[in-house]
Amino acid sequence: MLHGGEQAMAGYRPRHFSLEVRGAVAVVTLDRPERKNPLTFDSYAELRDFFRSLAYAEDIHTVVIQGAGGNFCSGGDVHDIIGPLTRLDMPSLLAFTRMTGDLVKAMRACPQPIIAAVDGVCAGAGAILAMASDMRLGTARSKTAFLFARVGLAGCDMGACAVLPRLIGQGRASELLYSGRSMGGEEGERWGFFNRLCEPEALQDDACALASSLAQGPMFAHAMTKRMLQQEWNMAIEQAIESEAQAQAICMATNDFHRAYHAFVAKQRPTFEGN
Numbered sequence: 001m002l003h004g005g006e007q008a009m010a011g012y013r014p015r016h017f018s019l020e021v022r023g024a025v026a027v028v029t030l031d032r033p034e035r036k037n038p039l040t041f042d043s044y045a046e047l048r049d050f051f052r053s054l055a056y057a058e059d060i061h062t063v064v065i066q067g068a069g070g071n072f073c074s075g076g077d078v079h080d081i082i083g084p085l086t087r088l089d090m091p092s093l094l095a096f097t098r099m100t101g102d103l104v105k106a107m108r109a110c111p112q113p114i115i116a117a118v119d120g121v122c123a124g125a126g127a128i129l130a131m132a133s134d135m136r137l138g139t140a141r142s143k144t145a146f147l148f149a150r151v152g153l154a155g156c157d158m159g160a161c162a163v164l165p166r167l168i169g170q171g172r173a174s175e176l177l178y179s180g181r182s183m184g185g186e187e188g189e190r191w192g193f194f195n196r197l198c199e200p201e202a203l204q205d206d207a208c209a210l211a212s213s214l215a216q217g218p219m220f221a222h223a224m225t226k227r228m229l230q231q232e233w234n235m236a237i238e239q240a241i242e243s244e245a246q247a248q249a250i251c252m253a254t255n256d257f258h259r260a261y262h263a264f265v266a267k268q269r270p271t272f273e274g275n
Contacts (some may be wrong), residue, residue, distance in 0.1 A: 014046055014050060016043035022212075023213055025211040026207060027064045036067075036073070036120070038078070039125050050106075055109070061214070061219050063112050063147065067118075072122040072130065080115050100158050111223030115133060115135045118138045119138070119139045124146070126146070129165050132158075132163065135195050142184070147180040149177070149178060155178060156174075156177075164177065224250065
């Protein structure tokens with residue numbers, strides 16, 4: 001039953017990326033393999049709207065985002081985005097950069113954990129999509145580059161200067177953002193950007209298996225964890241501890257918490273329902 005503005009996503013038909021719903025997992029595929037899956041004005045906006053809509057998607061518990069054809073995403077399309085940007089005035093440029101930043105905000109605000117499955121090229125805005133995800137699986141041949149400096153832009157794009165240092169540390173983030181160089185898969189795992197590396201042919205299955213495992217968990221509680229991970233960036237430790245006390249008390253009032261207790265007593269595995 002749908003209530004409170006919730007909607008099923010199984011019938012969602014995007015125009016600028018592919019979507020497959022596997023049980024409670026939404027698999028988003030950037031699907032322009034002939035160009036290494038670049039983003040366009042339209043795909044930026046549609047991805048932003050999709051992630052925003054997930055707040056009301058009761059049938060989606062986790063998300064996998066990947067690219068087609070052995071690459072993740074080559075960033076903004078040179079012909080569809082970069083060229084037109086050189087002809088825009090300042091207000092129009094600001095409208096564009098705010099729109100791209102809204103995509104990251106939507107990814108961070110949606111309650112579902114997002115897993116990026118990164119193979120091959122992961123550059124520019126593609127690197128940002130991976131960065132903005134909650135977890136990242138890569139391959140040894142992954143090449144992640146925050147290459148904004150290489151095209152005459154600052155590394156402070158779509159939240160990179162805020163998020164990337166929290167993932168890999170200030171010094172390492174500074175190196176990548178100043179130089180624009182590629183970070184290999186093994187280096188990315190060693191630095192903490194990737195949670196783990198997979199074989200290329202197993203990457204999608206491994207990402208979906210992780211997503212399915214999380215989807216079987218207490219989704220209300222998972223959403224609370226994601227929310228607190230985001231909010232506590234700007235809190236002192238005293239505020240964080242109090243906020244977590246409130247958040248955990250809310251979770252203790254859910255039926256899932258009671259289901260887990262009764263399942264434990266009965267020596268059974270709990271079945272979580274997200275409420």
